[in-house]
Amino acid sequence: xxxxxxxxxxxxxxxxxxxxxxxxxxxxxxxxxxxxxxxxxxxxxxxxxxxxxxxxxxxxxxxxxxxxxxxxxxxxxxxxxxxxxxxxxxxxxxxxxxxxxxxxxxxxxxxxxxxxxxxxxxxxxxxxxxxxxxxxxxxxxxxxxxxxxxxxxxxxxxxxxxxxxxxxxxxxxxxxxxxxxxxxxxxxxxxxxxxxxxxxxxxxxxxxxxxxxxxxxxxxxxxxxxxxxxxxxxxxxxxxxxxxxxxxxxxxxxxxxxxxxxxxxxxxxxxxxxxxxxxxxxxxxxxxxxxxxxxxxxxxxxxxxxxxxxxxxxxxxxxxxxxxxxxxxxxxxxxxxxxxxxxxxxxxxxxxxxxxxxxxxxxxxxxxxxxxxxxxxxxxxxxxxxxxxxxxxxxxxxxxxxxxxxxxxxxxxxxxxxxxxxxxxxxxxxxxxxxxxxxxxxxxxxxxxxxxxxxxxxxxxxxxxxxxxxxxxxxxxxxxxxxxxxxxxxxxxxxxxxxxxxxxxxxxxxxxxxxxxxxxxxxxxxxxxxxxxxxxxxxx
Amino acid sequence: xxxxxxxxxxxxxxxxxxxxxxxxxxxxxxxxxxxxxxxxxxxxxxxxxxxxxxxxxxxxxxxxxxxxxxxxxxxxxxxxxxxxxxxxxxxxxxxxxxxxxxxxxxxxxxxxxxxxxxxxxxxxxxxxxxxxxxxxxxxxxxxxxxxxxxxxxxxxxxxxxxxxxxxx
Ligand SMILES: Cc1ncc(C[n+]2csc(CCOP(=O)(O)OP(=O)(O)O)c2C)c(N)n1
Numbered sequence: 001x002x003x004x005x006x007x008x009x010x011x012x013x014x015x016x017x018x019x020x021x022x023x024x025x026x027x028x029x030x031x032x033x034x035x036x037x038x039x040x041x042x043x044x045x046x047x048x049x050x051x052x053x054x055x056x057x058x059x060x061x062x063x064x065x066x067x068x069x070x071x072x073x074x075x076x077x078x079x080x081x082x083x084x085x086x087x088x089x090x091x092x093x094x095x096x097x098x099x100x101x102x103x104x105x106x107x108x109x110x111x112x113x114x115x116x117x118x119x120x121x122x123x124x125x126x127x128x129x130x131x132x133x134x135x136x137x138x139x140x141x142x143x144x145x146x147x148x149x150x151x152x153x154x155x156x157x158x159x160x161x162x163x164x165x166x167x168x169x170x171x172x173x174x175x176x177x178x179x180x181x182x183x184x185x186x187x188x189x190x191x192x193x194x195x196x197x198x199x200x201x202x203x204x205x206x207x208x209x210x211x212x213x214x215x216x217x218x219x220x221x222x223x224x225x226x227x228x229x230x231x232x233x234x235x236x237x238x239x240x241x242x243x244x245x246x247x248x249x250x251x252x253x254x255x256x257x258x259x260x261x262x263x264x265x266x267x268x269x270x271x272x273x274x275x276x277x278x279x280x281x282x283x284x285x286x287x288x289x290x291x292x293x294x295x296x297x298x299x300x301x302x303x304x305x306x307x308x309x310x311x312x313x314x315x316x317x318x319x320x321x322x323x324x325x326x327x328x329x330x331x332x333x334x335x336x337x338x339x340x341x342x343x344x345x346x347x348x349x350x351x352x353x354x355x356x357x358x359x360x361x362x363x364x365x366x367x368x369x370x371x372x373x374x375x376x377x378x379x380x381x382x383x384x385x386x387x388x389x390x391x392x393x394x395x396x397x398x399x400x401x402x403x404x405x406x407x408x409x410x411x412x413x414x415x416x417x418x419x420x421x422x423x424x425x426x427x428x429x430x431x432x433x434x435x436x437x438x439x440x441x442x443x444x445x446x447x448x449x450x451x452x453x454x455x456x457x458x459x460x461x462x463x464x465x466x467x468x469x470x471x472x473x474x475x476x477x478x479x480x481x482x483x484x485x486x487x488x489x490x491x492x493x494x495x496x497x498x499x500x501x502x503x504x505x506x507x508x509x510x511x512x513x514x515x516x517x518x519x520x521x522x523x524x525x526x527x528x529x530x531x532x533x534x535x536x537x538x539x540x
Numbered sequence: 541x542x543x544x545x546x547x548x549x550x551x552x553x554x555x556x557x558x559x560x561x562x563x564x565x566x567x568x569x570x571x572x573x574x575x576x577x578x579x580x581x582x583x584x585x586x587x588x589x590x591x592x593x594x595x596x597x598x599x600x601x602x603x604x605x606x607x608x609x610x611x612x613x614x615x616x617x618x619x620x621x622x623x624x625x626x627x628x629x630x631x632x633x634x635x636x637x638x639x640x641x642x643x644x645x646x647x648x649x650x651x652x653x654x655x656x657x658x659x660x661x662x663x664x665x666x667x668x669x670x671x672x673x674x675x676x677x678x679x680x681x682x683x684x685x686x687x688x689x690x691x692x693x694x695x696x697x698x699x700x701x702x703x704x705x706x707x708x
């Protein structure tokens with residue numbers, strides 16, 4: 001006989017889980033008690049939302065579903081923001097929550113929350129476990145669902161009595177029973193052929209790369225297709241880094257905060273091949289007009305994304321890695337030398353604003369470009385949300401590393417916990433979190449987590465003493481009526497870092513930054529660099 | 541335009557709330573939703589009548605298909621499906637009007653299943669349009685209460701929804 005909690009630990013080990021991000025409470029204590037001697041590492045975060053974000057960072061580097069855990073009621077509800085963030089960006093998570101005893105469900109007892117109900121819109125699937133003998137199968141299914149097809153978070157809600165209940169584990173199968181779940185990976189051959197002839201006929205073909213290419217780990221396949229077929233490509237923010245920034249076929253990031261030459265390419269293309277992107281409103285502002293101008297090929301593992309926001313000429317359902325490879329195998333070649341030259345001219349003529357500010361102060365764009373160049377090629381940059389996100393996404397040089405951020409949900413506070421998760425997933429790689437002073441304060445409690453568990457992430461706080469992105473919006477849309485966007489001069493961020501035991505430095509002028517960045521990256525443990533900038537700096 | 545979608549789902553807790561949540565969240569209309577067990581007790585059939593343009597209905601189908609618990613889904617065209625709805629309708633009919641109400645019921649092939657001094661309850665199963673017509677005709681008699689099941693439907697002829705359980 002074993003208990004439900006023991007079965008859960010055994011099932012997690014069977015999935016090769018060796019780390020869990022979580023925060024306990026009474027309702028999840030039976031599980032935590034078993035976890036203590038399991039050999040699975042537990043990272044105690046300081047708020048459950050950050051357990052979810054840290055697991056997200058871990059999963060994005062590790063490529064497998066990562067696990068977060070919380071107690072019932074407030075613990076579970078605190079997780080929701082992270083589940084929603086992961087859901088929007090298709091990040092595979094398995095979230096485990098404690099729940100009140102199953103005989104008390106529905107009676108509004110202390111710390112009862114209907115978490116499977118509350119999280120329904122933000123989870124790929126969820127389980128409320130009623131029988132401990134189901135645990136092996138449920139865990140097996142949860143990992144499979146989270147990690148296959150279009151990845152996403154799966155929630156397992158475990159009443160405390162189910163964790164405690166004993167059952168005879170012999171003869172308990174863990175075989176999956178998912179008759180309705182059959183994700184398609186391979187693109188339909190007829191559709192692939194239609195794409196190929198569209199490529200041949202097009203004068204101005206363009207690949208549009210989304211986060212799906214990165215979650216499918218299809219960077220190499222993408223590069224091969226671009227090079228062998230001679231296709232130009234742009235990326236969404238989530239697709240950043242799928243091609244190196246300096247690749248000759250890469251023409252930047254599209255969207256509201258993207259590169260003008262990338263948006264020009266999208267506007268001019270007569271064939272748009274969208275791969276693993278949702279065509280969200282931040283990426284493409286007028287999808288109807290686009291659909292009228294160009295032929296649209298939409299390749300996605302989730303059929304429900306195809307045609308949702310943009311009419312599609314040729315839909316292809318399949319995994320980005322497989323479909324890109326299928327396309328390369330056809331030997332298709334684009335015929336678009338003139339188009340490439342035109343795009344190249346636009347790219348060359350673009351003058352990014354990277355130079356030092358003449359009257360002192362720091363140019364955030366130039367600064368972040370320098371940060372990325374000072375880092376190793378395979379390093380990981382985790383962007384937060386706000387102006388800092390647009391500065392980071394628009395100016396970092398990707399050379400085989402990864403850029404992680406909350407794209408779909410735009411969740412402030414993502415960067416620090418996600419950086420902790422990413423660093424734990426691959427301790428060899430440099431990991432830098434870039435946030436604003438607003439987003440920093442949303443998850444600064446996790447500095448303690450980084451210290452306690454010795455996770456040597458580097459944190460850059462772009463401090464403009466304001467909620468810069470909203471301030472800028474108020475400037476533009478409300479005649480500069482700035483309201484509720486000034487954060488004041490408190491806290492002293494470096495003093496705060498010191499309180500957590502983290503070495504830090506503050507720079508205020510472009511002349512100081514090179515050396516400060518080098519020192520930051522050279523610190524053996526977690527370290528912080530505060531970069532003071534003007535609240536008047538523009539996003540673009 | 542109204543469309544009928546037949547959906548086979550796993551017969552387990554929470555499925556109905558997932559489906560109705562999906563419709564609410566994505567702004568899809570539900571005109572009616574009928575659910576019940578099929579020949580296989582592990583499988584339920586939902587018959588959903590929704591209205592919307594072609595694009596919307598396609599989205600409804602894709603989102604339903606995406607649900608893990610959905611086994612198979614098929615749109616049923618009005619011309620190629622047998623569609624039925626059951627209604628119980630209680631009308632105010634004292635001694636003077638009983639005859640008229642019974643006449644109307646008879647024209648429809650409906651049954652009078654309950655009677656009181658002041659009311660008659662009529663039961664009828666028919667195509668949804670005919671049910672609407674029956675309600676219209678009975679409206680002058682002061683309808684006290686109505687219970688309708690929503691449409692259920694099956695394909696005409698030998699065709700089925702074509703679900704083959706995969707072997708685990
Ligand atoms: C959790 C959350 N709350 C509110 C917002 C709305 N919002 C978007 S950007 C932004 C300002 C971010 O300020 P800061 O982190 O200081 O970055 P900056 O824009 O100054 O670079 C806000 C409040 C959000 N995206 N996420």
